[in-house]
Amino acid sequence: xxxxxxxxxxxxxxxxxxxxxxxxxxxxxxxxxxxxxxxxxxxxxxxxxxxxxxxxxxxxxxxxxxxxxxxxxxxxxxxxxxxxxxxxxxxxxxxxxxxxxxxxxxxxxxxxxxxxxxxxxxxxxxxxxxxxxxxxxxxxxxxxxxxxxxxxxxxxxxxxxxxxxxxxxxxxxxxxxxxxxxxxxxxxxxxxxxxxxxxxxxxxxxxxxxxxxxxxxxxxxxxxx
Ligand SMILES: Cc1cc2nc3c(=O)[nH]c(=O)nc-3n(C[C@H](O)[C@H](O)[C@H](O)COP(=O)(O)OP(=O)(O)OC[C@H]3O[C@@H](n4cnc5c(N)ncnc54)[C@H](O)[C@@H]3O)c2cc1C
Numbered sequence: 067x068x069x070x071x072x073x074x075x076x077x078x079x080x081x082x083x084x085x086x087x088x089x090x091x092x093x094x095x096x097x098x099x100x101x102x103x104x105x106x107x108x109x110x111x112x113x114x115x116x117x118x119x120x121x122x123x124x125x126x127x128x129x130x131x132x133x134x135x136x137x138x139x140x141x142x143x144x145x146x147x148x149x150x151x152x153x154x155x156x157x158x159x160x161x162x163x164x165x166x167x168x169x170x171x172x173x174x175x176x177x178x179x180x181x182x183x184x185x186x187x188x189x190x191x192x193x194x195x196x197x198x199x200x201x202x203x204x205x206x207x208x209x210x211x212x213x214x215x216x217x218x219x220x221x222x223x224x225x226x227x228x229x230x231x232x233x234x235x236x237x238x239x240x241x242x243x244x245x246x247x248x249x250x251x252x253x254x255x256x257x258x259x260x261x262x263x264x265x266x267x268x269x270x271x272x273x274x275x276x277x278x279x280x281x282x283x284x285x286x287x288x289x290x291x
Contacts, residue, residue, distance in 0.1 A: 071112065078116045081142050090148025096141045097220040099133035117141055129269040133222065143219060145231050169194060204245035208258050209234035226261045237262050
């Protein structure tokens with residue numbers, strides 16, 4: 067837990083100095099929707115300093131219907147296509163070079179001239195190091211066209227989440243243990259699309275929005291609009 071907290075604190079400070087369009091990192095309001103009260107309050111309390119504005123919302127403060135427990139917090143969204151390209155550019159500017167090649171077995175690694183090797187071969191490490199403990203867990207994302215007006219993220223306790231990226235609205239999520247296939251799981255895609263359609267079709271006006279609307283309406287009348 068100590069190591070986890072140290073990593074969290076380091077990441078929290080480190081990513082704040084990378085905020086902005088160049089690295090594709092920005093603060094965003096996030097909503098966590100649950101059917102039952104959270105049973106991990108200890109972890110929530112420990113990481114709450116890294117999630118500003120954390121608060122349980124009352125029913126009248128949010129538009130999500132069907133989820134009795136809604137928590138808000140602010141978090142940083144990192145857009146991988148932007149972030150990874152920026153990292154690669156920084157690496158090259160600093161003098162790094164990228165060479166693409168395949169390693170058939172460990173002996174080829176041992177022939178490298180470099181004194182230090184980081185093994186980042188992901189699932190490929192299973193064959194490369196004959197590590198049968200490595201097993202896949204397949205995840206799949208579904209994208210809608212970009213909608214810049216969507217300015218929040220949300221995740222539910224029934225495996226739905228939505229991140230508004232600049233390259234599209236990202237919808238998840240799926241988790242298929244021991245699944246090697248890289249092809250699209252059409253049933254999972256349908257569940258994710260139908261689940262989000264139901265959730266967003268079910269939006270109701272919340273008290274704060276209704277009050278804002280009433281205030282704007284009164285102002286527009288007093289200006290004779
Ligand atoms: C649906 C989904 C959504 C995700 N969303 C996010 C997100 O929003 N943010 C986030 O931070 N993370 C996200 N992740 C997790 C993220 O994708 C992984 O943590 C990350 O890709 C792991 O990176 P890696 O470089 O360790 O491994 P990989 O990305 O698996 O890269 C391994 C590389 O090694 C190469 N390789 C393998 N074997 C060999 C060999 N023998 N010789 C040479 N090369 C080899 C492969 O070709 C590959 O390029 C998501 C994952 C999924 C499935």
